[in-house]
Each structure stands twice: as C-alpha cells, then as structure tokens.
Amino acid sequence: MQRRAFLATLAAAAATPRLSWADAGSPAYLAAARLPDGSYALHGLTVAGESLFGLPMPARGHAATAHPERPLAVAFARRPGTFALVIDCARGIETARLTPPEGRQFNGHGTFSADGAVLYTSEVIAEGSEGRIGLWDSDTWQRIGEMPTHGIGPHDIRRLPMSDDLLVANGGIRTDPTDRTKLNTDTMRPNLARIAPDGTLVAKAELPEGLRQNSTRHLALLPDGRAACAMQWEGDSAETPPLLALWQAGALAACPVPETEAVTMQNYAGSIAHSPETGEIALTSPRGGAVQVFAADGSFRASFRRADACGIAAGPGGFVVTDGNGAVLALTGSGLRPLASHTLNWDNHLIALERT
Amino acid sequence: MIRLCLSALLLTTALPAHADVAEAVKKHALPGYARFAEKTAALAALDTCETEPLQAAWNEAFDAWLGVAHLRLGPVEEDGRVLAIAFWPDPKGLGQKQQRALLEAADTAALTPDRMAEQSVAARGFFALERLLWPTEPPQGDYACALTHATAKDLARMAAEIDGEWKKGFAETLINPRPDGRYLNRSETRQALFTALVTGIEFNADSRVGRPLGTLDRPRPERAEARLSGRSLRDITLSLEALRGLAHQLHDPLPQTDAAFDRALKQAEKVDLARLDDSGMWLKAQILQQNIKAIAETAVIELAPALGSSVGFNSADGD
Numbered sequence: 001m002q003r004r005a006f007l008a009t010l011a012a013a014a015a016t017p018r019l020s021w022a023d024a025g026s027p028a029y030l031a032a033a034r035l036p037d038g039s040y041a042l043h044g045l046t047v048a049g050e051s052l053f054g055l056p057m058p059a060r061g062h063a064a065t066a067h068p069e070r071p072l073a074v075a076f077a078r079r080p081g082t083f084a085l086v087i088d089c090a091r092g093i094e095t096a097r098l099t100p101p102e103g104r105q106f107n108g109h110g111t112f113s114a115d116g117a118v119l120y121t122s123e124v125i126a127e128g129s130e131g132r133i134g135l136w137d138s139d140t141w142q143r144i145g146e147m148p149t150h151g152i153g154p155h156d157i158r159r160l161p162m163s164d165d166l167l168v169a170n171g172g173i174r175t176d177p178t179d180r181t182k183l184n185t186d187t188m189r190p191n192l193a194r195i196a197p198d199g200t201l202v203a204k205a206e207l208p209e210g211l212r213q214n215s216t217r218h219l220a221l222l223p224d225g226r227a228a229c230a231m232q233w234e235g236d237s238a239e240t241p242p243l244l245a246l247w248q249a250g251a252l253a254a255c256p257v258p259e260t261e262a263v264t265m266q267n268y269a270g271s272i273a274h275s276p277e278t279g280e281i282a283l284t285s286p287r288g289g290a291v292q293v294f295a296a297d298g299s300f301r302a303s304f305r306r307a308d309a310c311g312i313a314a315g316p317g318g319f320v321v322t323d324g325n326g327a328v329l330a331l332t333g334s335g336l337r338p339l340a341s342h343t344l345n346w347d348n349h350l351i352a353l354e355r356t
Numbered sequence: 357m358i359r360l361c362l363s364a365l366l367l368t369t370a371l372p373a374h375a376d377v378a379e380a381v382k383k384h385a386l387p388g389y390a391r392f393a394e395k396t397a398a399l400a401a402l403d404t405c406e407t408e409p410l411q412a413a414w415n416e417a418f419d420a421w422l423g424v425a426h427l428r429l430g431p432v433e434e435d436g437r438v439l440a441i442a443f444w445p446d447p448k449g450l451g452q453k454q455q456r457a458l459l460e461a462a463d464t465a466a467l468t469p470d471r472m473a474e475q476s477v478a479a480r481g482f483f484a485l486e487r488l489l490w491p492t493e494p495p496q497g498d499y500a501c502a503l504t505h506a507t508a509k510d511l512a513r514m515a516a517e518i519d520g521e522w523k524k525g526f527a528e529t530l531i532n533p534r535p536d537g538r539y540l541n542r543s544e545t546r547q548a549l550f551t552a553l554v555t556g557i558e559f560n561a562d563s564r565v566g567r568p569l570g571t572l573d574r575p576r577p578e579r580a581e582a583r584l585s586g587r588s589l590r591d592i593t594l595s596l597e598a599l600r601g602l603a604h605q606l607h608d609p610l611p612q613t614d615a616a617f618d619r620a621l622k623q624a625e626k627v628d629l630a631r632l633d634d635s636g637m638w639l640k641a642q643i644l645q646q647n648i649k650a651i652a653e654t655a656v657i658e659l660a661p662a663l664g665s666s667v668g669f670n671s672a673d674g675d
Contacts, residue, residue, distance in 0.1 A: 034669060062675065078675065108675065155675075180674070217675075232674075238445035238567070259477055260436025270670055286670030289429075289551075305433065305538060307548055308668030324669030325544055338540060345669035 019090060021071045021353070026089040027052045030073055031311055031322055032061025032347040041344070042075045042085065044092055047316065049328030049340030053092025058083055062108030063156075063349040067138065068116045073353065074098070076121070079155075079180070081106030084121065086141060089353065096141040104132060104146075105177075108348075109156045112138065113197065114164050122149070122157040122168065126177040129153045131170055133195070147199030151191050152184075156219045158227065164197045167227055167247070171215040173234070185234040190216040192229060192247050203250030211241055211254060219247075220274040220281060222296065228281045230272035243269040244283055246298045255298030264290045264303050270310040271349055275318050282319050282331065286310040291321060291331060304336050311350030322346035377545045378531045380605040386527055388424035388598070393512070393519035395420040400512035405501035410508075411489050415587065417511070418482055422594040426556025426602070429548055430529070431521035437514050439477040444581050445567055446478065454479035455487055455503075462499040467506035469513065481511055483582075490584035546665045549606055553659070554652050554667055556599050561648035564592050568629050569641050575632035588629040596621055596648070603655060607662045616654040620647035 027044030033054075035041055040057040042064070057075070059082070064075040071089045084106055086096035098119075100106050103126055110121040121134035123146070131149025136142065149157075151170020158167050172190030174183045189212055194202040207214055213235035220228045227247040233239070240262035242254040257264075265285035274281050279296045289307040294300055308324030317332035326342040399413040425442065432438045443451050454476050458466065465471065472480070488496070488504045530548070533539035539548060563581070568588070570576035580588040600617045603610055623644045631637045660666050 236447060237562070238447045258436075260439065262436070262477075263439060264433070268674075270673075270675075286668050286673070289668075289671075307539075307544060307551070308670050310670035310673075324671070325540075325547070327540060338535060341535075341540060348670060348673060348675055 019071055020069060021089075026071050026353065028353060029313055029320065030064045030066075030075065030087075030089075030351040030353065031349065032057065032064070032075065032078075033326075033342075033344040034060065034347065035344050042087065043342075044089060045328065045350075047320070049320070051342065055085070055087060055092055055094060057085065061347055063110075064351045065110045065112060065119075066351070066353040067112055068114065070116065070138075073351070074110055074119055076106050076108050076110055078347075079105060079107045080124075080126065080175070080177075081108055084110065098136060098141060098143075100134065101143060103127065104134065106134075107153070107155055111157050111159045111166065114159060118144070118197075120157060120159070120166060122154045124153060124175075129174040129183075131168065133157065133166065133168070133199075147195070150193040150195065150201045150204060152188070153190075153215075155217045158219045158221050160194070160227075161221060161223070161225060165202055166195045166197070167219060167221075168193045168195060169216040169219055169229060171217050171232075173215055182234070185213060188213060188215065188234065190214065190231075192216055192219075192227075192252055194250060205247055205250055205252040207245065207252055207254060214241055214243075214245075214254075216245070216252075218269070218272045220272045222274055222281075223276060228272055228274060228294075228298075230269035230283050232269060233267035237267060240267060243267070243285075244272075244281065244292075244294060244298060253298070255294060255300075257292065257300045261292070261300065261303060264288050265292060271312045273312040273314055273319055273350075273352075275314045277314065277316070278318050278333075280318065282312055284309045284312045284321065286324060291319075291336070293318075293331075304331060306336055310348050311346050313350040313352035314354075315352075320350060322350045375605055375608040377542065377549060377606070380549050380602060381527045381530050384598075384602050384605045385424065385427055385530075386522060388420075388427070389515075389519040389522050392417070392420040392424055393515040396508070396512040396515040400505075400508040402508070403505065405498075405504075407489060410504065411585070414482070414485055414489055414508075415585070418582070418585075418587070418591075419594055421482065422591060423598045425595065426559070426599055427552050428555070429552060430526040431518040434521075436477045437518060439481075441481045441511065441514060443478045443481055443483050445563060445579070446483070447579075450476070450478035451483050452487060455484055458503060459500060464499070464502065467502055469506075469509060472506050472510040473513070475510075480507060485511070486582060486584050492584070543664060546606070546663045547668070549602070550659060550663055550665045551667050551671075553599060553602050553606065554655060556595065556602075557648060557652040557655065560592050560595055560599075561645050561652070564588070564595070565629075565641060565645040565648065568632055569638070569645060570632075572635060572638055572642075575638050577630055577632040580629040583630065586630070589624060589627060592644075592648075593621060593624050596624075596651070599651075603659065607659050610655075610658055613651065613655045613658050616647070616651040620644065620651055623647050 028047040029045040041054045044052040060078040062078040066073045075085045084098040107122040119136040123132040131154035135145040149168045153171040153173040155171045156169045172188035192205045214231040218230040229245045242256045244255040245252045266287035268287040269283040281294045286308045291304045311322035319331040321329045324345045328340045329336045395417040399417045539545045568580035
C-alpha cells in the first residue's frame with residue numbers, strides 16, 4: 001500500500017465510528033485448519049458450517065478468542081506458539097500480529113478483559129514451563145505487562161463472568177523448551193487458578209493425589225459462575241480416570257462416567273463446551289472418536305461416535321462439532337448430523353464468537 | 357494403441373485381488389465375528405463341570421476373539437461390550453475382587469441372563485472365565501460351575517449380538533458410506549479400518565508386551581495377558597496374524613509390512629513372557645516390542661499413501 005493511501009485509510013478509520021459485532025455480518029465461529037497443500041488457515045464459519053473466509057496462518061493454529069464488543073478476534077498459534085493474529089472478523093483480514101517476548105511462548109489460548117481493553121495470553125517461560133499471563137493493549141497491541149499463572153504449563157484461560165478475574169488451567173506439564181516433549185509426567189501437579197487482574201492468586205484448586213497425573217487443559221464457563229474442565233490423563237493407560245471436573249467455589253470435583261464408558265475417550269479430552277440452550281456440557285475425544293455429553297451437574301448422559309472429533313462449541317439445539325476430516329456437524333438430542341463438509345482438516349478448537 | 361491396451365489389460369489381470377474396505381469387511385470382519393459367535397456358542401453349550409473340555413472350548417473361543425479384537429468400532433463399542441468381553445488390562449484387580457464377591461454371595465438368582473448382563477464389566481467375559489477355569493484359590497464348588505456356565509452364556513450372547521449387528525447393518529455402514537451416515541465417505545471408512553489396524557498393532561507392543569515387560573530393573577511378568585491359562589504369547593501371535601490379514605484386505609501387496617510382521621513373529625518364537633525375570637529373556641521381549649512397533653511404523657508408511665488415509669489429524673496432536 002502506498003503511504004498516502006495508507007494515511008487516507010487511517011484517517012478514514014479514525015473518522016468512522018467503531019463497528020460493533022452487530023454491524024459486522026460476521027461469522028458465528030472461528031476454527032483453525034490444515035489445508036490439503038499442507039499450509040494452515042483460520043476460517044470464519046456460519047452457524048450452518050459454511051466458510052465465510054479463510055485467512056492464511058503462518059503455522060499451525062490452535063484456539064482463538066473474541067473481543068467482547070468490537071468485531072475482532074485473536075487467533076493463537078499451536079504451542080509452543082510464536083505468533084497470534086488479530087483478525088477483523090467482518091472483513092476476514094489480519095490487522096495486527098503479536099509476538100511473545102524473548103524466552104516466552106504462547107500456549108494456544110487467550111481471553112479479553114470485561115471491557116475489552118486488555119488481551120490476556122496464556123504463556124510459558126520456555127525454560128521450565130512456568131506459567132505466565134501476557135497482558136496486551138487491545139488498541140495498540142503493545143505488550144503492557146505479565147503476571148504468573150501460579151502453575152506449570154498453563155493452557156486454557158477464561159475470564160469469569162461478571163468479574164475481571166481469570167481462570168487458568170495450569171496443566172502441570174513441563175515441556176522441552178524447543179518442542180512438545182513432556183518432562184515431568186511422574187511428578188506433575190496441575191491446578192485451576194483463579195487470578196485477580198493484578199495477578200494475585202484468589203483460589204487454587206487441585207484434584208486429589210490419585211488424579212495428580214490428570215492434566216487440566218480446557219475450560220468451559222457455566223452461566224452460574226461454575227466452570228467445567230476437560231482433562232488428559234498422563235498416568236498408567238490401563239487406569240481410566242474421569243476426564244471432566246467441575247470447578248465451583250474454588251474447588252474441583254471429578255465427574256466419573258459409567259464403567260461401560262471407561263475407555264470410550266481413550267483417556268483424552270480434546271475440547272469442552274457448554275450449551276446454554278440445553279444446559280449440557282460436552283467433551284470431545286479425537287483419540288476415542290467420540291463426544292460425551294453430561295448434564296449441568298456433571299452426570300453422564302450419552303456418547304456419540306465420530307472419528308477425530310475435536311472442535312466443539314454451543315450451537316442451535318445443543319452443540320456444533322468439527323473433526324479432522326473437514327466435517328462440521330450439529331450435535332443435538334437426536335445425535336450427530338452433518339452440516340457441511342470441507343476439504344481440509346479442522347484443528348483442535350471451534351470458537352464460538354459470543355458477542356454482546 | 358491396441359498393443360498398449362492389451363499390455364495394460366495383462367497388467368491388470370496380473371494384479372492381486374482387489375483390496376479395500378469392502379474386502380476387509382467381507383473377508384476379515386464378518387467371517388471373524390461369525391467365528392467368534394460360533395466358538396463362544398460352543399463354549400456356552402457345554403453343560404459339564406469338568407475343567408478340561410471347558411478350558412479347550414474357552415481357548416478356541418479366545419482364539420476366535422483375537423481374530424477381531426482389534427476391530428474396536430461399531431457394535432462392540434455399544435454398552436461397554438469390548439470391556440465386558442475382555443476386561444484387560446486390569447491394574448487394580450477389579451475383576452478378581454468382583455468375582456470373589458459373587459462367589460462368596462453364591463446367589464443363584466444373580467446368574468440369570470438378565471442379571472449377568474448387568475454385572476460389572478470387570479466380572480464378565482474371557483478373563484472372568486479364565487479365573488474360574490484356572491483357579492488360584494481352590495476349592496471350586498457347584499456355584500463356581502454355575503457361574504462359569506452363566507458367564508459363558510453371557511459372553512456368547514454378546515458375541516451373537518455383535519455378529520448380528522455387523523451382518524444387519526454395520527457392514528453396510530462401512531461398505532457404503534453415506535453423507536448422512538456415521539461415515540460420510542469412503543476416505544472415512546478407510547481411515548476407520550486403517551486406525552483399527554495401527555492401534556491394534558500398537559496394543560500388542562504397548563500392552564500385551566509392554567505391561568509385563570516393565571523395566572529391566574523391574575519386570576512385571578505377573579501383568580501379562582491371559583497368564584493363568586498360559587497363552588500370553590499365543591495372544592500376541594494370533595493377534596498379529598489377524599492384523600496382517602486385515603492389512604492385506606485393505607491393500608495388497610505389502611512387501612515391507614509383511615517383512616516387518618515376519619520379523620516380529622519370528623522373534624515371538626524366542627520369547628516367554630512368564631520368564632521376564634531373566635534378563636536375557638527380558639531383552640528378547642524388548643526386541644519383540646520394538647519389532648511390533650516397527651510393524652506399525654511400516655504399515656503407516658506403506659498403507660497410508662495407498663489408502664489416501666492417515667490416523668486422525670487431531671488424535672495424533674495431543675493438546
């Protein structure tokens with residue numbers, strides 16, 4: 001772009017009132033994907049699973065988070081992540097790119113403060129995997145600070161409703177600074193940490209000693225202030241511990257499944273979502289090729305089979321699920337129903353753009 | 357041109373039999389499940405309390421199970437059947453505890469088919485029968501014999517149901533994927549069977565060999581599958597042979613995969629999983645484990661491009 005044109009654009013942008021989500025005609029979901037040529041992209045999807053835009057990504061993506069007011073989202077690289085893209089969701093274009101400071105790595109997730117002024121990013125110190133939350137100004141996209149996550153290997157991070165406190169899933173796994181090799185599965189001690197905006201630890205929840213090797217990884221917020229946590233078991237594969245835990249009043253309680261369901265998920269939950277419409281919680285397992293649905297109290301309801309299912313978000317009548325074979329499916333009381341099929345591999349998460 | 361066509365025709369006829377999902381279903385899964393149903397029915401039909409004929413029939417049924425045990429898709433996934441058929445590994449010894457409780461209660465009303473189907477999956481299936489037929493804690497009484505018969509009937513019932521559900525619907529689901537079906541297209545059905553193949557091979561390496569292998573300092577021979585009946589190694593051999601059969605129904609020829617199977621099966625002849633306390637034997641078993649892992653790696657290299665398939669994008673991710 002010519003300098004003059006750039007300045008004119010800038011002037012126009014300054015003169016126009018800011019667009020809101022309502023103006024945007026924007027997608028209902030974001031999802032990262034691998035394309036058939038081996039490159040990576042971020043797609044904006046309609047509620048029917050059609051792609052509104054596909055934006056190239058420099059490397060494999062993971063999750064994303066939507067701004068509470070402005071029609072923008074930030075998409076994160078897969079860990080150990082070296083970039084995050086700020087996306088104009090109305091136009092499907094990249095408007096800024098974040099790079100973690102020297103010695104820090106993005107861990108695939110982030111969230112905005114309630115007023116949208118600050119972006120929080122889940123990060124580790126590359127050496128030792130100690131958790132950090134990066135703070136970024138959402139106007140200038142400059143880094144404005146960081147604070148501890150009070151644990152090792154943080155993954156998902158959410159802002160609690162009606163609060164500016166953050167909930168971080170400290171998965172407990174120390175990884176090699178250069179790759180994803182796990183270094184401490186024998187001694188790991190994951191937790192869920194509630195953290196005030198100034199970085200103070202408000203509450204730390206751990207599972208009992210026997211579930212120490214259950215890595216807390218992904219979170220779904222429930223409307224009543226509780227949260228649901230999806231876990232991945234790093235202990236003896238012959239044991240089949242619960243993969244869902246509910247976080248309430250600063251404590252975690254595991255939600256077991258019936259013994260007939262013990263191996264369905266292959267000890268691995270990839271994503272988690274809550275459906276406001278049905279009140280249910282759902283976990284996906286690409287390894288088990290299954291989605292498990294639970295009632296709001298954590299009691300098991302049903303399993304549904306779908307190979308490599310991983311992305312999940314709230315959708316009409318329940319949930320929308322994406323899989324590694326490119327399908328977008330509706331999950332309702334009557335089961336899984338394909339909505340759309342794309343020639344690509346949907347990656348780990350489907351992000352609902354829950355806008356106000 | 358005519359000559360070219362003719363040589364193309366000759367080439368085509370010289371190619372081996374067609375291999376794909378339909379062949380894997382019709383020549384591997386369906387006959388395998390039919391055999392499993394037949395052999396478990398034969399076991400359930402025995403009304404003797406004599407150990408020897410029951411043991412022989414149990415062994416034949418277990419042999420048949422190993423022909424399909426790796427097909428962890430479809431009817432076997434329902435109602436926890438795969439666990440109720442073969443509850444192993446069982447690191448907490450749940451099966452033994454549940455069975456002891458059943459034997460102590462000696463409640464004949466608990467032995468009806470309906471009640472048996474509601475028992476814990478840990479207390480049912482092949483390994484429940486193995487504990488009854490190769491007891492470590494004699495004496496066994498009338499109730500143990502009645503429990504044996506009830507457990508065998510429960511196993512045969514599940515086998516017949518699974519066999520029926522494959523014939524009735526799941527075979528068709530795999531052979532003719534549909535945009536509104538569980539599998540949307542041919543590439544998904546290929547991936548499903550390919551995944552069953554690879555995870556089946558890995559189960560032999562990681563669990564059937566890996567669990568008793570433990571470490572050189574701490575071998576765990578007591579953790580071997582089907583240790584009481586002394587068929588731990590036979591399980592591995594039969595499983596590998598069945599998996600080789602599945603691989604060939606999916607694609608043929610497979611020279612490198614065949615060579616890898618040959619190496620592992622030859623190494624298996626040298627291994628006794630009951631003697632892992634001996635460091636020489638431990639090393640032989642470790643080589644077997646590596647050989648089996650090599651089959652999986654080779655099968656991925658050789659089959660994935662041929663099938664245009666791979667194990668799942670997300671299942672391989674781990675995040």
